[in-house]
Amino acid sequence: MARNPTRTQIAAIETLLAGAEQQIRDAFLAAIYAARGRVDLGALVDALERRDMAAAMEMLRFDQSLLWPLEEAVRGTFLTGGAMVGEALPQGLQGRFGFNGRHPRAETLIRNQGAALVQVIEREQTEAMRLVLTDAMEKNRPARQAALDITGRMNRVTKRREGGSVGLTAETADHLINARATLSDPARLREYFVVDRATGKRKPRYALSDARYLPRVAKAIKEGRRLAAADIEQMMTSHKNRALAYRGRVISQNEAFTAQAAGRHEAYSQMLENPDIEAVSVRWQHSPQREPRPDHRAMDGTKVNLGEDFEFPDGTRMAYPHDPRGGAKHSIGCKCVAIYRLIYRRD
Numbered sequence: 001m002a003r004n005p006t007r008t009q010i011a012a013i014e015t016l017l018a019g020a021e022q023q024i025r026d027a028f029l030a031a032i033y034a035a036r037g038r039v040d041l042g043a044l045v046d047a048l049e050r051r052d053m054a055a056a057m058e059m060l061r062f063d064q065s066l067l068w069p070l071e072e073a074v075r076g077t078f079l080t081g082g083a084m085v086g087e088a089l090p091q092g093l094q095g096r097f098g099f100n101g102r103h104p105r106a107e108t109l110i111r112n113q114g115a116a117l118v119q120v121i122e123r124e125q126t127e128a129m130r131l132v133l134t135d136a137m138e139k140n141r142p143a144r145q146a147a148l149d150i151t152g153r154m155n156r157v158t159k160r161r162e163g164g165s166v167g168l169t170a171e172t173a174d175h176l177i178n179a180r181a182t183l184s185d186p187a188r189l190r191e192y193f194v195v196d197r198a199t200g201k202r203k204p205r206y207a208l209s210d211a212r213y214l215p216r217v218a219k220a221i222k223e224g225r226r227l228a229a230a231d232i233e234q235m236m237t238s239h240k241n242r243a244l245a246y247r248g249r250v251i252s253q254n255e256a257f258t259a260q261a262a263g264r265h266e267a268y269s270q271m272l273e274n275p276d277i278e279a280v281s282v283r284w285q286h287s288p289q290r291e292p293r294p295d296h297r298a299m300d301g302t303k304v305n306l307g308e309d310f311e312f313p314d315g316t317r318m319a320y321p322h323d324p325r326g327g328a329k330h331s332i333g334c335k336c337v338a339i340y341r342l343i344y345r346r347d
Contacts, residue, residue, distance in 0.1 A: 005339065005341060006285065006339050008088060009088070009337070009339055009340070010285070010337060010339075012084050012088060013081075013260060013264075013337055016077070016080055016081060016084060016256075016260050017256050017257065017260065020073075020076070020077040020080065020252075020256040020259070020260065021252040021253055021256045022252070023073045023076065023077075024070065024073045024074060024077065024251065024252040024255050024256055025248045025249065025251070025252035026073075027069045027070040027072070027073040028070050028247075028248050028251050028252065029244070029248050030069065031062075031066045031067050031069065031070050031167075032166060032167035032244065033160040033161065034066055035060075035062055035066050035166055035167065036151050036152050036160070036161040036164050036166045036167070037160065037161060038066075039059055039060065039150075039151045039166070040059065041147055041148075041151060043055075043059060044056060044059050044060075044147045044150070044151065045143045045144050045147045046143075047059065048133075048136060048137070048143035048146055048147055049143045051137050053130075053133055053134075053137070056129075056133050057126070057129060057130065057133065060125070060129045060150070060166060061122075061125070061126070062121065062122050062125050064118070067117075067118045067121060067122075070117070070118075070121075071114035071117070071118060074110075074113055074114050074117060074255050074256075074259050075110050075114060075259075077255070077256050077259035077260055077263070078101075078106075078109065078110050078113070078259040078260070078262055078263040078266075079099075079101045079110075079263060080260070080263065081259060081260035081261070081262070081263025081264045081267070082099040082101060082106065082263035082264065082266055082267040083099050083101075083263075083267075084264075085099060085264055085267035085268060085271070085340075086098055086099045086267065096274065096276065097270075097271055097274055099266075099267045099270065100270060103266070103270060105266065105269070106263075106266050106270075109262050109266060112324070113255070113258060113259060113262065113324065116324070117251075117255060124169045124170060125166070125167070127169075127170035127173075128165060128168050128169055128170045128172070128173040129150070129165070129166070129173075130170075131170055131173045131174055131177065132149075132150055132165045132173050132177070133150075135177045136149075136150075148164075149163075149164070149165060149236070150164055150165050150166060151164045151166060152164025152166070152240070153237070162237070162241055163236070163237030163238075163240045163241055164240060165240060167244055167247070168240065168243055168244060168247065169247065172208075172243045172247070175206050176236065176239060176240065176243070179192070179205075179206060179209075179235075179236070179239065180232065180236055182205075183217070183227055183232045183235065183236075184227075184232060186220070186224070186225065186226045186227075189217065189220060189221050189227065190221055191205065192204060192205055192209075192217055193205065193217075193218075206239070208239055208242045208243050208246060209235070209239060210235060210238040210239060210242060212238075213231065213234065213235045213238070216228075216231050217231075217235075250332065250333075253333075254322075254331060254332055254333075257321075257322050257331075257334070257335070258322045258324065258331065261320055261321060261322040261323070261337070261338065262322070262323075262324075264320075264338065264340070265282075265306075265319060265320045265323075265338065268280045268282075268306055268340050269306060271342070272306055272307075275345065276344060276345055277342055277343070277344060277345065278343045278344060278345040278346075279305050279306070279343040280305065280306040280340055280341065280342055280343065281303050281304070281305055281306070281340070281341045281343065282303065282304050282305070282306050282308075282310075282319075282320060282338050282339070282340055283301065283302070283303045283338070283339040283340075283341070284296075284299045284300060284301065284302045284303075284310055284321060284336060284338065285300065285301075285321075285336060285337045285338065285339045286299065286300035286336050287335040287336055287337065289333075289335060293330075293334065295312050295313060295314070296321075296330070296334060296336050299312070299336075300336075306319075306340070312330070316329075316330060318330065320338040321334060321336035321337055321338055322334065322336075
């Protein structure tokens, strides 16, 4: 029985992503924990006591050596995506085509994706740390406590600093600053909850709040008292850990999807240089999701020839799902894939 090309390609992508997402996530988290471990806690405390923002920022800056393994994990996903195209070819064509990961175009694509990821992480680290340091200095928080909140506290079991702000985005850092302020003020404690418009029930304002601690907050509100300092610290530590894990999932999913998509597209682009191939068609395959993008769902089944673009109503042009030209708007959380079909040259 002939293989269904759509099912075959989707199955191969799912197998690749299952391992690639884990590798990228592990590399990202390892980089963050390494960054926290490199911070000289005593020097950071000293900088905070002197209110030396520049010195503190320099200590918390990422460098290339920390993020290099993450770039390599992304590179590996790109190369695997390209290589698997050749492995799935009909036997008659397998011997005449081999994916070239050293092709100048392939190397440029790999380099650009890795560089873009590193730039985003470095920029977000700078923005987040500036927010956290500014808040600590403006509120005159004890220097050592503020430093530990930034780097995290050493976990004797895992031997790494957990519950820190290093590695989080500016948006998350801002949420954490507001959450701490709310939890620390009995007059504002009710603000920690909001009403869910769909159910009419109360829920925590921040989706990454740890549900285990919510009854303690509710009890403090009911009794009209201040939340215990130990409870606040536990809640903030858990929130940071959950936020870092969530960011790791988002980054790994997006980077894995992008890398495999780029690798596969490059492989078919190289294949198009084979004299036996007249053209390659590209079909947009939408993957059902809880909250699908209407324009991606509308694109489902649309075909173009390789070298042409899919064009969206907003003017965005993409050669394939997860094409970096689409930006975060069309990439983050997207699980659409490209289905390729070879059109052989007739003698």
